[in-house]
Amino acid sequence: MTFLTTNPSFNTTLSFFKKKIHIEVEEEKRIMSLCWVLHPASVLCGNVMDSYSTMAEVKQHHSLLIRLGLSSKNHAITPIITFSSLSNHGDFHYSLKLFSTLPNPDTFLFNTLFKSFLLHNYHFPFNSIFLFYSYMLLQQYSLTPNSFTFPSLIKACSIHNALQQGKQMHAHVIKFGFGFDTFALNNLIHMYVNFGYLGDARKMFDNMPVRTVVSWTTIISGYCQWGLLDDALDVFELMPEKNSASWNAMIAGFVKRDRFREAFELFVRMQMEKVGLDKFLAATMLSACTGLGALEQGKWIHGYVERSGIELDSKLATAIVDMYCKCGCLEKALEVFNRLPQRGLSLWNCMIGGLAMHGKGEDAIRLFREMEKLVVPDSVTFVNVLSACAHSGLVEEGRYYFRYMTDVHGIEPTKEHYGCLVDLLARAGRLVEARNVIDKMPISPDASILGALLGACRIHGNVELGEQLGKRLIEVEPANSGRYVILANIYADCGKWEEVANVRKLMNDRGVKKEPGFSMIEMEGTVNEFVAGEMTHPLGKAIYAKVDEMLESIRLVGYVPDADGVLHDLFEEERENPLFYHSEKLAIAYGLLKTKRGETLHITKNLRVCKDCHQASKLISKVYDCDIIIRDRNRFHHFSKGVCSCKDYW
DNA sequence: TTAGGGTTAG
Structure with missing residues (x-):
C-alpha cells in the first residue's frame, strides 16, 4: 500500500x-x-x-x-x-x-476503514469511494466486497452528494449479489431520500423482499425530511410493528414543522401502546414543549429523564436547557446548566442565547468569557453574543464583539452577524450607522437585514427611510405579511391613511394573509390557545369578564388604552377584535382565574407584544401582585411589580 | 453494519 x-x-x-x-x-x-x-x-x-x-x-x-x-x-x-x-x-x-x-x-479491514472514515468525517484526500475503486477492486487486491462493505460506501455517496456514484454503487450492490440484502437496501433508500429522489426511495421500499422496522422508519423520516407529513403518516399507520425509533421519526416530523399538537397526540398514543421514552424521544418531546412553551410538560419529561436514568448525552442536555430557557425558566436552565459535568459547544451557545433572549446582556457576555476559557466558540456563539448585546442595548459591547470575532477567533462575519449588528444599531436609534453597515458590508444584504432596519425605522419614526425600505421589501418578499404590516403602520403613525389603504389593498390583491395572532398558556398540563376576540374556550364568558375587571383595575392606577394602537395596529390583531381583547390579555385573564394570587404566569405569543398589551401587562403585574412572563416572537418579557425586564426596549 | 434527538439574528 x-x-x-x-x-x-x-x-x-x-x-x-x-x-x-x-x-x-x-x-x-x-x-x-x-x-x-x-x-x-x-x-x-x-x-x-x-x-x-x-x-x-x-x-x-x-x-x-x-x-x-x-x-x-x-x-x-x-x-x-x-x-x-x-x-x-x-x-x-x-x-x-x-x-x-x-x-x-483484506475486505474486513477495508470495511473497517470505510466505517472509520464516516465516523471521523474524513473524506479528504482519500475518500472511501476512491479507495473502493482504486484499491479494493483493483487487480492487485481484487477483493470481493461483503455485506458490510456497501452500507458505509452508500452513506459516503450521500455525504459527498455523489448521485452518479451512488447509482453506480446501487449497480454494484446488485452485481455482487446483495440485491436482497436488507442492510444494503435500507442504506440505498436512505441515500435516495437524501438526494430528494423520494419516488425512487419509495419504489425500492415497495419492492423489498423483506422490510424491517428500519426500512419503514427510513422511508417515514425521508417523507418527514421533505415535508411530506401526510405520506409519512400513511406509511406510519401501515407499519406492522413500531419501535421507539419509528414513533420518534414520526413525532419529530411534526415537531420540525411546528405541528406540536399532532406531535403531542402521537406521544399520548405512543404511551397508550406502552412504548417507553428513550433519550431520542425525550429530546424530541422537549423540543415540542419548547415550541409550545409547555413548561409543565417539559418539566415532567426532564423529571422522567432523571428518574429513569436515561443517558443524559450532550444533545439531550441541550434540549433540556433550551426548553427551560424558551419556556421562561431561566433560573432552572442555569441550575441544570451549572450542574452538568460536561458542556459541549451547543450547550454553551444555547445558554448564552437563553440569557440573550431574556435581556440579560451582561450575564451573557460574562458566560461567554467563561466559555472561552474552556471551549472554542463558533459562528453561532457570536450570533448569540451579538443578539444579547442587541436585546440589552449594549451598543459599544456589540461593536467590540463584532470585531473581536474576526480579530481573535478568525470567524468571518456572515449575514446573521451583520443582521445582529444592524439590529443592535438600529434599535438603539443609530439608523444612519446601521445603514452605513449595510452599505459597506461585503455580502449583499438579505431581506432579514433590511427588515431589521425597517422595524427600527418604525420604532424611531423615520418615515422616509422606512417607506423606502418597506417598498423595497414588499417587492423582495411579496409573500411576507409582516413587511406589509410594518409599512402600513409607518404610514399610519404619520397619518397617511390613503397609503395605509393602498398597502392593505396590495396585500389583498396579492392574496397575502396576515398571520393570525394567538397566545398560549399552559394550565394543569393542558396548553390553552387564545385568538383575539374569539370565544371558543369553555370558560369564554368568565374570561372576558375577567378582562373587563382587569382593565378596570389598572385604569385606577393610570392605564389609558393606547387609542393609537386601535387604529394603527390594525394588522397586528384584526381590527374587528378590539384592542381590549388581544390574545395575550385573554391568556392573562385565564391565568388569573386559574391560579392563586402571587403565582407566575407563563404565556407564549406567536407575534410581537403590542405597545398597549405591554403597558397593560406591566400594570396587571403590579395590581394583581403576580409575575407575568411572556415569550413573544423576539424575546422574553418579565413583568413584575409594574416594570418589564426589557426596560421597554424591544 | 442500517433508521430516530439539541444550539443561529429579525
Missing part, C-alpha cells in the same frame, strides 16, 4: 514503533501472558472494543507484534486497527498509518 505514504508523519512511524519495542522485561511478561497475542484469531470471537481500554495498551500490544514479526499479518493487526479507528478512546490517524503498512489488507 502506498496511498497514505504522502503523509509526512508516516516516515517517522516505523522508527517510533522501533523505539516502543524497548519495554520493560516485566511488562513484556505481562503482555505475553495475554494468551491471545499468540492466537489473535480468538479476539475475533469476542468484542474487539473490550480487548483494550486505552491507546497505550494498543501500542504496547502493537510493539509486541512487531517483535514477533506479526505486524503485517491481517489477522494479528485487525484488532489494533479496529480499536484505534472505531473506539472513542482510539486514534484514527494511528489506524491510518497502520493500514498503509499492510501489504495485503
Whole structure:
C-alpha cells in the first residue's frame, strides 16, 4: 500500500514503533501472558472494543507484534486497527498509518476503514469511494466486497452528494449479489431520500423482499425530511410493528414543522401502546414543549429523564436547557446548566442565547468569557453574543464583539452577524450607522437585514427611510405579511391613511394573509390557545369578564388604552377584535382565574407584544401582585411589580 | 453494519 505514504508523519512511524519495542522485561511478561497475542484469531470471537481500554495498551500490544514479526499479518493487526479507528478512546490517524503498512489488507479491514472514515468525517484526500475503486477492486487486491462493505460506501455517496456514484454503487450492490440484502437496501433508500429522489426511495421500499422496522422508519423520516407529513403518516399507520425509533421519526416530523399538537397526540398514543421514552424521544418531546412553551410538560419529561436514568448525552442536555430557557425558566436552565459535568459547544451557545433572549446582556457576555476559557466558540456563539448585546442595548459591547470575532477567533462575519449588528444599531436609534453597515458590508444584504432596519425605522419614526425600505421589501418578499404590516403602520403613525389603504389593498390583491395572532398558556398540563376576540374556550364568558375587571383595575392606577394602537395596529390583531381583547390579555385573564394570587404566569405569543398589551401587562403585574412572563416572537418579557425586564426596549 | 434527538439574528 502506498496511498497514505504522502503523509509526512508516516516516515517517522516505523522508527517510533522501533523505539516502543524497548519495554520493560516485566511488562513484556505481562503482555505475553495475554494468551491471545499468540492466537489473535480468538479476539475475533469476542468484542474487539473490550480487548483494550486505552491507546497505550494498543501500542504496547502493537510493539509486541512487531517483535514477533506479526505486524503485517491481517489477522494479528485487525484488532489494533479496529480499536484505534472505531473506539472513542482510539486514534484514527494511528489506524491510518497502520493500514498503509499492510501489504495485503483484506475486505474486513477495508470495511473497517470505510466505517472509520464516516465516523471521523474524513473524506479528504482519500475518500472511501476512491479507495473502493482504486484499491479494493483493483487487480492487485481484487477483493470481493461483503455485506458490510456497501452500507458505509452508500452513506459516503450521500455525504459527498455523489448521485452518479451512488447509482453506480446501487449497480454494484446488485452485481455482487446483495440485491436482497436488507442492510444494503435500507442504506440505498436512505441515500435516495437524501438526494430528494423520494419516488425512487419509495419504489425500492415497495419492492423489498423483506422490510424491517428500519426500512419503514427510513422511508417515514425521508417523507418527514421533505415535508411530506401526510405520506409519512400513511406509511406510519401501515407499519406492522413500531419501535421507539419509528414513533420518534414520526413525532419529530411534526415537531420540525411546528405541528406540536399532532406531535403531542402521537406521544399520548405512543404511551397508550406502552412504548417507553428513550433519550431520542425525550429530546424530541422537549423540543415540542419548547415550541409550545409547555413548561409543565417539559418539566415532567426532564423529571422522567432523571428518574429513569436515561443517558443524559450532550444533545439531550441541550434540549433540556433550551426548553427551560424558551419556556421562561431561566433560573432552572442555569441550575441544570451549572450542574452538568460536561458542556459541549451547543450547550454553551444555547445558554448564552437563553440569557440573550431574556435581556440579560451582561450575564451573557460574562458566560461567554467563561466559555472561552474552556471551549472554542463558533459562528453561532457570536450570533448569540451579538443578539444579547442587541436585546440589552449594549451598543459599544456589540461593536467590540463584532470585531473581536474576526480579530481573535478568525470567524468571518456572515449575514446573521451583520443582521445582529444592524439590529443592535438600529434599535438603539443609530439608523444612519446601521445603514452605513449595510452599505459597506461585503455580502449583499438579505431581506432579514433590511427588515431589521425597517422595524427600527418604525420604532424611531423615520418615515422616509422606512417607506423606502418597506417598498423595497414588499417587492423582495411579496409573500411576507409582516413587511406589509410594518409599512402600513409607518404610514399610519404619520397619518397617511390613503397609503395605509393602498398597502392593505396590495396585500389583498396579492392574496397575502396576515398571520393570525394567538397566545398560549399552559394550565394543569393542558396548553390553552387564545385568538383575539374569539370565544371558543369553555370558560369564554368568565374570561372576558375577567378582562373587563382587569382593565378596570389598572385604569385606577393610570392605564389609558393606547387609542393609537386601535387604529394603527390594525394588522397586528384584526381590527374587528378590539384592542381590549388581544390574545395575550385573554391568556392573562385565564391565568388569573386559574391560579392563586402571587403565582407566575407563563404565556407564549406567536407575534410581537403590542405597545398597549405591554403597558397593560406591566400594570396587571403590579395590581394583581403576580409575575407575568411572556415569550413573544423576539424575546422574553418579565413583568413584575409594574416594570418589564426589557426596560421597554424591544 | 442500517433508521430516530439539541444550539443561529429579525
